[in-house]
Amino acid sequence: MKKLGFGLMRLPLTEKGNDAAIDLEQSKKMVDMFIERGFTYFDTAWMYHRHESEKAVKELLINRHPRESFTLATKLHAEFFDSAEGMEEVFETQRQKTGAEYFDYYLIHDIEASYYEKFTKYGAFEWLKNKKEQGLVRQMGFSFHDTPELLDRVLFEHPEMDFVQLQINYLDWESEKIRSRECYETARRHGKSIIVMEPVKGGVLSVLPGTAQRLLYAAHPDWSPAQWAVKFAAGLDGVMMVLSGMSSIGQVDDNTAYMNDFKPLDKSEIALLAECARITRSDVRIDCTGCSYCTDGCPMQIPIPRYFSLYNAEFKDAGHRSWVSQKDNYKQLSAEKSKASDCIGCGQCELICPQHLKVTAHLKEVAECFE
Ligand code: SF4
Numbered sequence: 001m002k003k004l005g006f007g008l009m010r011l012p013l014t015e016k017g018n019d020a021a022i023d024l025e026q027s028k029k030m031v032d033m034f035i036e037r038g039f040t041y042f043d044t045a046w047m048y049h050r051h052e053s054e055k056a057v058k059e060l061l062i063n064r065h066p067r068e069s070f071t072l073a074t075k076l077h078a079e080f081f082d083s084a085e086g087m088e089e090v091f092e093t094q095r096q097k098t099g100a101e102y103f104d105y106y107l108i109h110d111i112e113a114s115y116y117e118k119f120t121k122y123g124a125f126e127w128l129k130n131k132k133e134q135g136l137v138r139q140m141g142f143s144f145h146d147t148p149e150l151l152d153r154v155l156f157e158h159p160e161m162d163f164v165q166l167q168i169n170y171l172d173w174e175s176e177k178i179r180s181r182e183c184y185e186t187a188r189r190h191g192k193s194i195i196v197m198e199p200v201k202g203g204v205l206s207v208l209p210g211t212a213q214r215l216l217y218a219a220h221p222d223w224s225p226a227q228w229a230v231k232f233a234a235g236l237d238g239v240m241m242v243l244s245g246m247s248s249i250g251q252v253d254d255n256t257a258y259m260n261d262f263k264p265l266d267k268s269e270i271a272l273l274a275e276c277a278r279i280t281r282s283d284v285r286i287d288c289t290g291c292s293y294c295t296d297g298c299p300m301q302i303p304i305p306r307y308f309s310l311y312n313a314e315f316k317d318a319g320h321r322s323w324v325s326q327k328d329n330y331k332q333l334s335a336e337k338s339k340a341s342d343c344i345g346c347g348q349c350e351l352i353c354p355q356h357l358k359v360t361a362h363l364k365e366v367a368e369c370f371e
């Protein structure tokens with residue numbers, strides 16, 4: 001299996017800013033190109049694209065390609081059930097939405113300390129094992145957003161898991177908060193195969209500060225920054241798949257071209273990325289990956305990741321290029337949606353944020369900056 005997976009969470013839209021409005025015609029072309037070039041892995045989840053991604057799977061894949069020509073992964077998130085029966089309901093609804101009789105990969109989604117308690121309380125691991133025994137799931141695993149210590153415990157308590165999905169990219173590799181390298185080493189110690197999510201950190205590593213960009217360009221003028229990031233993750237031992245949430249035919253074209261005969265980075269290239277990480281780290285104010293998990297439950301419908309992206313852009317590369325303020329973009333967006341200062345501090349977003357961001361505090365910074 002080729003090591004690039006198609007993440008179905010950043011598909012093109014027919015209406016800017018409306019995540020539910022997936023552009024199916026454009027997406028069909030992207031999916032077809034991906035399969036024609038020999039790639040097979042597709043990754044969706046219950047809440048991607050405001051719950052429309054799994055439905056899109058039916059239109060893009062199940063109704064148009066032989067089932068054995070691709071593999072499909074989806075997930076069970078703790079926020080969407082409150083009983084053992086609730087897990088079953090989610091699973092059956094996923095089968096109906098996607099039209100898939102079985103899932104090749106099924107993940108317990110987004111394990112962190114409190115969700116682990118909930119999954120354990122409702123017997124999610126045994127439930128998933130049962131699904132595998134029934135042939136409804138081929139491989140079982142979980143995605144993880146917490147400390148290496150907790151990962152060690154989960155893997156010790158659940159050696160039956162086939163694989164682990166981790167946030168790995170060269171920016172988070174040595175990060176004290178994400179502890180990407182330590183999580184990776186923990187999973188390897190337990191002998192698990194690894195699927196990588198966020199190799200480009202929600203796009204942060206596709207547009208680097210000028211100094212970092214120039215370093216990479218000097219080494220390989222024909223490689224995009226995203227290409228460097230995906231190659232870093234794909235070159236690690238034990239990584240079976242690297243997911244990329246693709247949004248345009250150009251991205252599919254680029255990703256599949258360089259991942260077709262993928263070669264791992266050498267030592268000097270990896271050292272260059274460590275230097276780029278150092279430069280980029282000081283440039284990113286809010287560590288948001290743009291996953292949008294937080295937006296669905298926000299009672300004020302604040303476009304949180306879009307505001308964080310504007311805020312980061314406002315400070316990007318300060319001192320290295322001409323100043324282009326994001327204030328006008330903020331003004332335009334906040335005229336259509338709620339403002340950052342409309343946050344009522346209910347905390348829903350902070351409960352679900354896989355990056356454990358202090359969203360309410362960051363929104364105050366955004367409001368102070370732009371309003
Ligand atoms: S704390 Fe603010 S941003 Fe977060 S969900 Fe509540 S209202 Fe929305």
Ligand code: SF4
Nearest residue numbers: 288289291292294353
């Ligand atoms: S604030 Fe957290 S949940 Fe919301 S988009 Fe950013 S990383 Fe995702």
